[in-house]
Amino acid sequence: MAKTKKEISWDLSPAPESTGHVTIDKRYDLFIDGKFVSPTTKKYFKTVNPATEEVISEIALAGKKDVDKAVRAARKAYDSTWSKISAAERGKYIYRIARLLQERAREFAVIESLDGGKPIRESRDVDVPLAAAHFFYHAGWSDKLDYAFANTSPTSMGVVGQIIPWNFPLLMAAWKIAPALACGNTVVLKPAETTSLTALKLAELIRDAGVPDGVVNIITGAGETGKELVEHPDVNKIAFTGSTAVGKMIRRSLAGTPKKMTLELGGKAANIVFEDAAIDQAVEGIVNGIYFNQGHVCCAGSRLFVEESVADEVVKKLKHRMNHLIVGDPMDKNTDVGAINSKGQLQTIEKYLKAGEKDGFEMYQSQVAVPKKGYWCKPTLFTNVSQSSIISKEEIFGPVLAMQTFRTIDEVIDKANNTPYGLSAGVWTDKGSKIFNLTSRLQAGVVWANTFNKFDPTSPFGGYKESGFGREGGIHGLSAYLNLQG
């Protein structure tokens, strides 16, 4: 009797998140002085779902006059209400924002994934809860600032201009707005042009929380709008998260002005694996370090250094793990790697893939199918990369890992620090004394030992060298929004 050969499929069935409970308007205006107002430019730009290439909504383009209106509203709110109410009352408004965000968490997660392409599992479990936690943590600081900075009589700065990127749209808005408000400032925030929706939803929520008009203003647009905000003469401080190139431009344009600045810029983090590490955990850490959020992470562990004696084992296990990453529909709860945020970013990543191949490095991409429509990049690993190659020097901002091997601790520290960036680093070893040797010598603002890509509102985040200056989170992050005497 002939045996029937039966194929067993281990693939997971699709588990799509429902979008039925989410309302997205056809068009969004600017949020200025507590109201949604149409832009004086009369122009709107489209925002696209990067997983389907479908237009989701239209977003107002703020021009110079709109930026000016927003800054005036913020100044008026600062002078008339926000600096007048007690610090404890200020805190209570921020607590309200945190609570409302928790209530509407699922809605925000769905919109974040639709607009930005990140897996729903991540926006649901990381972005939105962390954003709420940032508001909750900072709310409590409002009336305790004198304890945070002894002998300095901390005072607010005034009107703060904030510009945020597209990789963690809501989370970055929370990182920026929460400490600014807690420290008594009013805000004009500009989200990135490809991911404005959750910031505008947050504007609705801030209005619902009863926060006085003009305390938070959200204006949308691209680089030109950001430039107007940076150069507005009545802004006291600029907080920017984005590329190092733009950060340097902002720094130049503010030279000689009294405006304060914090810059959270690019990175090219070293993730270092020693032979005595728990290899399976380290491989998980490598995957989490570079493929989390499609590699659209300024602190991504994009340079992998593996001790030579375990390099073959690590590469074998890493490739195995890469092949089991589910790449595709961001709305599917099983998805590990979602869509690349925009067509432009996909082209940038592909340029680097070509450069890596042209340089002759061995390229491996995970053996997975990706959808036909939308912007996708398979998780990619380059091995035997040279220290001086483009793919190990420049920030790619995609799921592309450049691997090198090393023999000694001094060698790997030299290689890891040999970069103008200094945002983050990772170390994997079971030996405590080795961990502290590494963590104290790596020039990076955040060092993860036996873990990677962890964030918390109590934990300061920010870079050394050309990764920017200033910190966000924790006590130290508050100082970015306060004038301290003495």
Add this chain to the structure above:
Amino acid sequence: MATKKTIPTEGIAVMKTYKIFIGGAFPRTESGRFYPIRDNSEKLIANVCLSSRKDFRNAVVAARKAQSGWAGKTAYNRSQIIYRIAEMLQQKQALFVKEMKELGYTDKRANDEFTAAVDYLVHYAGWCDKYVQVFSAVNPVASSHFNFRVPEPMGVVATFASNHTALLGLLESFIPAICGGNTTVVLASEDLPTCAITMAEVIATSDVPGGTINILTGNRKELLPHFSSHMDVNAFVIWDAETTESIEIGDLASENLKRVRFYSSEDEAVLSPRKITDLQEMKTTWHPIENISGAGSGY
């Protein structure tokens, strides 16, 4: 009994050549240039070095070389070395007062500034092993991780000392930096430079490792673009800047995102640990905490 021989002398004083201080040595400027410093009656006090871009670059190389060694010393050791500078300075009051008076100080002002300078050193010596405690934190993250934040030196700090004072302004420009494990390249007051070089002689005998503190004399305007744009300088401290200076510095310092700190002699508190932390990077470190039996643990 033999008679003791004497040297016949008219008692003409030996004048000191004022050189610059790089890597623990006292070279002349490589450029061979000088500028004269005269007292109120136009009498020459000294020809001091008009340092060049090359001198500055040499000094940065020396400072970079010394940085990991200086930062790697224990805080207790750095504290004792800075205290030692105060000890060495204290015994040279007559010399410094004489030099300050040559530069136009009254006797009282010279003595007051000298005393303040010694007290300033003693104050900051005490901060070396304390600021890390005051400005660090263990952060209660909402996951099973030990998370702490500590300050670390930025690296090489270039400084422009205030032009208003001969001694205290010089110390204010670099002592907070070296307390915090940075190494420094200092441009002394252009108009009052002689005390700075005498101070370098004090530093040279205070167990400060060569290259930790480098002192140049010269023209602020000429050296400004080089101090601002050097790619291996991590931070630039400028005392009493003109507005035009701050625009040029802000622009040129952007290329490597040099940390720039403008201080004014009129506004600043003389003694503040914030002058130390202004030149520190904050590093956050994470490590998981084992969590086996279901009972969570954390800090």
